[in-house]
Amino acid sequence: MLLKLAWRNIFRNKRRSIITTSSVIFAVLFAVFMRSLQQGAYGNMLKNIVGSYMGYIQIHSKGFWAEKTLDNSFNVSDIMHLTEQEGITHVSPRVEGFALASVGDISKPVALLGLDANLEKEYIHLDKKLVSGKYFSDDNQGLLIGKGLQEIMQLSLGDSLVFLGQGYQGSVASGSYPIIGVVDLKTPELNKRTVLMNLDLAQSFYGLPNLVTTAVVGINHENWQAAQATTIGAVDTTLLEVMNWQEMLPELKQLISVDKAGGTFVLIILYSIITFSLFGTVLMLTEERSFEYGVLIAVGMAKTKVIQVAVLETLILAAVGVIAGLVVAFPFVLYFYINPINLSGQMQEVVERFGFEALIPTSLNPSIALTHSGIIFCIVLIVNIYTVVKIKRLNPITSMRK
């Protein structure tokens, strides 16, 4: 009955109901689309930079990340017990150093990295990132190079690169190895300066006696915060540092939070407008209906029930708006999830300069829809405080005199 009253009341002023609902539809559509685009962009960045190579959490010998010297290295067997921890799938050891790479008279400083071919194949699917050539085999002495580097140095498969660099404890490292494949590491920055080799080969090149500089901690879910805590609890942090992607890439973290804040600002403005629109509706409704509310209270309807009818009316309007908004937003979000927005021209340059792929898929994370529906309902409930106060104070004689 209460519902029936509220429902019929909605149709008394169709135009106002339509305007109110439309404003909610617009807000939900805009908010959900914008947020899923943002989250999608961050997710893509993270996946490309963090997920595809660097990992969410790394362990180094203390000070390595700041100084980047091979002397800060450690024995990976010291931390292999981590794989027994809940939420941690594996530990990938790496050797990360720098060298000058030359072919003919072209030279370029590169990151010359050693990694465990089998582990990286299993966990980051490095073999799938090949664009030409073939993947490491166990006894392989060959190199995989980033596709950007291939272009810059005009290399082809089978060419040998000559390296000169600083090794462990001040030794000189040098060697010459053939290129067996070209990989796409998804971020232009990495592609331009990365050379990969087998872990053993890198250890002998740098003269590292069974030591590594880096261990990537493989995690089960995207809940890296929990995994980081587990890791910190399980290793000797007086000797080792456990860093997450935000600590390793503060610029990326900052970029995301600045962008998020910008989005939040836009949403705050949007929601303020919606709040005023809904408040206006509530104001008008309470005013218009106060005669009837007076009658209902006079003949014996409890004020709490009158309040329910009044609040239900705006709640229904909002619910219709939210549902319609989500229904309209879904195909948009889905479309751009399947066909990511491909930035072009100047935007593409800017984004790629930051080291990101210029491709923005939307996020299908349902929490976005939930959050923004929730916000709308909260606004409805908040503006209805007015209704509650008004009806609580309503005197049937006064309101029926009008």
Place this chain on the structure above:
Amino acid sequence: MIQVTDIQKTYNDGKVQVQALRGIDLVIKEGEFTAIVGPSGSGKTTLLNIIGGLDSPNYGKVKIGNTDIAQLTENELIDFRLNHIGFVFQSYNLIPVLTAKENVEFLMLLQKKDDKERNERTTKLLVSVGLEDQINKKPNEMSGGQQQRVAVARALASKPDFVLADEPTANLDSTATANLLDIMLRLNQEENITFIFSTHDQRVIDRARRVITMEDGKILSDSMKQMTDK
């Protein structure tokens, strides 16, 4: 039984103080058909509002049955009105989005009466006010007289102890007035329903069994007549 003892009411309208009621004593028994008459401003509406628990006196006591309504909290009072008092207003005051049937049914829903009882009573009441062919009409599709008959049916739906009606015929033409009075009188005689109403209309006064005349917030006269069936 309604017992009104030394009711006084003063309105404090900013600067001006209006003494609307200056000591009213009154007893109304079950089954009465009582008109409250008097010039404009004599305090009829104020008295009815106080008896109905819509307004409170500055002094004095209203007892309905064994309940001193001044002792009730706001919510208890609303609930008391639902179960003990029927209201008919001058301008009908039906709920515009509900049909005649739904308007009558409404109070029984608030009383949580079951479906069967509700339907039976609604139909019976609408038949007795002569609106069996209008049950699905909304108020704006009915004439004033028809709306006021729905209002009477609504007032009776909750099985109240008595019905209060402040100038129920003021907005009706003479045919509709006569019609409404016939219905109210019949309900009074056949079902012993107590009606207390205020009016200016001599034709209505003529048909009341007890006439209480007010002036200046006081009762001037109180006369019981023999029923002159027409």
